[in-house]
Amino acid sequence: QQQVKQSPQSLIVQKGGISIINCAYENTAFDYFPWYQQFPGKGPALLIAIRPDVSEKKEGRFTISFNKSAKQFSLHIMDSQPGDSATYFCAASKRTNYGGSQGNLIFGKGTKLSVKP
Amino acid sequence: NAGVTQTPKFQVLKTGQSMTLQCAQDMNHEYMSWYRQDPGMGLRLIHYSVGAGITDQGEVPNGYNVSRSTTEDFPLRLLSAAPSQTSVYFCASRGFFNTEAFFGQGTRLTVV
Numbered sequence: 001q002q003q004v005k006q007s008p009q010s011l012i013v014q015k016g017g018i019s020i021i022n023c024a025y026e027n028t029a030f031d032y033f034p035w036y037q038q039f040p041g042k043g044p045a046l047l048i049a050i051r052p053d054v055s056e057k058k059e060g061r062f063t064i065s066f067n068k069s070a071k072q073f074s075l076h077i078m079d080s081q082p083g084d085s086a087t088y089f090c091a092a093s094k095r096t097n098y099g100g101s102q103g104n105l106i107f108g109k110g111t112k113l114s115v116k117p
Numbered sequence: 118n119a120g121v122t123q124t125p126k127f128q129v130l131k132t133g134q135s136m137t138l139q140c141a142q143d144m145n146h147e148y149m150s151w152y153r154q155d156p157g158m159g160l161r162l163i164h165y166s167v168g169a170g171i172t173d174q175g176e177v178p179n180g181y182n183v184s185r186s187t188t189e190d191f192p193l194r195l196l197s198a199a200p201s202q203t204s205v206y207f208c209a210s211r212g213f214f215n216t217e218a219f220f221g222q223g224t225r226l227t228v229v
Binding site: 006009032034041042043044046049089091093103104105106107108109112 | 121134148152157158159160161162165167175207209211213216217218220221222223
């Protein structure tokens with residue numbers, strides 16, 4: 001059972017356009033929703049994250065929109081640039097409580113974003 | 118700070134061979150984990166540890182062993198390599214009271 005479903009699998013956007021990647025989750029116990037960015041040959045790195053007590057979080061050109069009732073969250077990249085070309089992963093985890101399985105990140109399958117100049 | 122360091126970066130094994138993937142972190146993080154990344158499959162959790170002497174299985178633990186004798190190190194052992202273990206392996210660490218996980222650069226393993 002895939003706990004975090006991510007779409008689309010790949011995305012091509014023109015420079016200056018808006019990139020939108022969507023994720024849906026099953027488990028209502030999840031309470032932390034990060035997005036990771038991965039460049040070829042590198043490990044994933046945290047891009048932005050949100051808790052379910054807010055509906056939106058913005059950091060520069062990157063925005064997470066969160067819909068708790070629909071169990072969905074999305075990443076919006078405004079004014080997309082060629083340097084944003086990477087693979088993006090959404091993830092979810094339960095509340096961290098002195099470790100244990102609750103702290104594990106469950107990842108979506110990833111979206112390969114290509115921004116054309 | 119070096120963060121999370123994985124060695125080796127690349128490895129080719131023959132079926133049946135064993136090897137250890139090394140992972141070390143210098144951030145005094147309690148929580149460490151191993152993921153494998155396969156095309157179209159995302160990152161899947163193999164094993165994790167919440168502190169020295171404590172380990173547990175993740176989603177895909179078969180064929181792998183781990184141990185955690187120190188806070189800094191969390192090696193992943195392949196007991197008898199199989200072609201199905203061809204993958205890119207990532208080690209990650211996180212502090213108990215932090216949410217951000219830090220990943221290493223990965224080890225690309227090919228089993229022939």
